[in-house]
Amino acid sequence: MSEATISRPLARSIIEVLGSYGTPPARGIQHFNVGNDSLLNALDEFYLSSYLQEGGAGYKMVIGDYGSGKSHFLYCLRDMAWTRNFAVAKVDLSPVETPYNDQKLVYQAVASNLIWHESDEMSSDETGLMRFLEGTLTRVVGGALSLETLNTPLYRGLIDTLEATAIDSPAYQTAVIAYFDSLIRGHDERIDSLTRWLMGETTSPADTKILREVGVTGKIFRTNAFRMLRSLCQVIRALSYSGLILLFDEVDRMASVGGKAEKLATDTLREVIDRTREDLPGALFVYAVPPQFINDVVPKYPALQQRVRAPGRFSRVNHFSPLINLDHLDLNEDDLMLAIGEKLIPIYEIAFDATLDHTIQQANAVILANVARDVFLDVSHRRLFVKSFVVELSRQHHGEEHTITEAEAQMILRGQVDALMGGETPPY
Template sequence: MENEDILMALKNGNVPSKGAKKLCVGRDVEIEEFQRLLRKVDDEDKAIVKFIKGEFGAGKSFFLKVIEDMAFEDNFAVSWITISHNLPFNKIELVYRNIAKTLRCKTGTSLEHVLDKWYTQHYNMASHDSDNDFEKHAILRERIHDELEDTRQFSSTFATAIENYAKLRSEGDTEGASAAVSWIRGDANIPFSVKKKFGVKGEINKETALNFLEALSIFIKSVGYSGLVVLIDEVEYIMHLHTHQIRNTSYNYIRDIYDNCNMGKFQSALFVFAGTPYLFEDSKKGIPSYPALEERIQKVLESDYVDMRTPIIYLSDFDRDDLINISQKLLEMHGEVYDWDAQSKVEPIIENIADELISTAGLSGGKVTARKFVRKFITLLDTVEQNQPHFNTPEDILNEFINNTNQIDDEDEFDEFDDDW
């Protein structure tokens, strides 16, 4: 079922929930670079910020999914947020809350799962050390206090809340422990009487949110994960915030994260911001309108040669080889899912399809938008498989593709806030 789900998601213009890496073509150098970065985060406790730049439909969200899959394979905890009307980046406390709420790992889908797993491990170790309940709980408290020492250096309040979460768990106060998790996650409106149980006051706000995010990355590493990966999609939405001041506030928070990573305030973390070229090039509302960020990440050497170690990585559209490669992968998958001889019928015209598309892509530098092509090709395979008696020769299939290309183009207009790929 997984391959069928992948095909359906791609046909609908969405990123599949699983299996993105095996369909990621033309990105070998980028994948290798992010594998290197993940190793540095894990082995050296580095904190790194990268920016992904690509046209609508070029595969930014798809590539973020590939990074997510790689991170899960390497035992990272991952959060994925999408900048939007409901999550503008100028409210950093809201950004933190969404990062904490979307936290996932290979074995679970919440911050509560991470905390529960961590607490259970320490409880089991304390139980192994002593059968006496009093001694066991004393050992447990000491272990947890010591392990939170690094986290405490970044935010004593954050560490206190986690320490008291563990205390409430050991006392059987599940309601208080659950409230502690909610507060750590950034939830508001928790009664003072409940917060008093886990030793905190107030709420996470714009003054404390970055410190909490730094503490979260330290805590994630300390409990046995390789580090924290935060994927931030559709960052170009910042350009549509109403005022210059609000946009500057958003870009300033990105600059703060960038600087704090480079200065060592963040540890064991990778932040990846993805946006369209407008975000990186528009001088009125994009990043260039905020020099404090632009000067840090701009390309300082104009060259046609690849340099993956610059802050911004550009994802180009498909070239001829990419089209052929992804076609062959989709062809094999489609044949297996729907149990038909897709390769003998369609493979002979794959190069013809690629040539046709490249020849009509002059205005885009001979490149084809990834999402558009994948949708077209899967639609073609679906049509041929369900109407095989009408397609007796490879030329019949090629004509079907060419004759219907314009219609599919018209149906695949991009919404500026719906860059699912």
């Protein structure tokens, strides 16, 4: 995508996030993405545009060290999934929590993080199953909801499709249809009760009474949570989406949990993998982890090891492999960082209506990249380079543009190391 297609507000947002935190922004990732096209194209060719559309399912693991681009890659996959009309849930877990010790928590994590996405590049995405259902209903009927909506052909067609679709849990099917009806009629109590039920939250006796009035019985428990997740996948496809992409970005949690909790979590993860392949139509489960998880944790659990270890890494010639390794991209490390720098220069110019000397700034990108890689070995050099380069673009913009020396580069990078380490998960 050319730089000319980016708006100034989006460019400003990208530069602000990268310069402040060094982490990928939620919007606009495609404007400076490089080096992973072969991986994304293979996922599109063998899964998003074909197998998943036909009701197949699969799982992949994205392997990369801290700051190597796991979250960046998941954002790219998310955006590509949206272009293929998939629903997406992106679960960002902190180092102190994991849903893998309880199957119900897996369902709740998906329901809470299902994204309602607007195509407007500056619109903020909203999360949650209920917002997703409301947005889908409004989009299908083509406008604001009113009592007249109940009799429109578009709404009747939507309900007829849902009723005709085979859903594992009839209660789940009924709850979704009742939620649509309650939204249109403005029945706030029903909306609240149905929300708690569909989100897997605790329901009260008053909720139970209301739910029975609309034909919803039972609850979402640990023992039926995967059945409900399958029902959610079936509902999503009935709503004319291609399927559901599940993106779990768990940082270093699974590499350090240890003990009985680790055993329980890995058992549930194994079941998530199995259920995705066998029971979730149109779903792709993608789990981003550090190499230590594959090398140190997985070998302790043979059943999990059988599912995630592979003789080769994922590629177009070996799309069967579950392992997407971010150490093996389309560009070598030097060319990768230079290409990122070349993309960021015009984005910065658009953001601040500036004109920079591209020859000088490309030279600075090369010097910063080399020093980041060769000197700061205990810090993620990709993230360190991106943050430092954006900050340096600002310094050069407001000062005198010049080609920096290696000594300057070391001072620039050292100044950003503390910012990256402060409050962050330590790199491995």
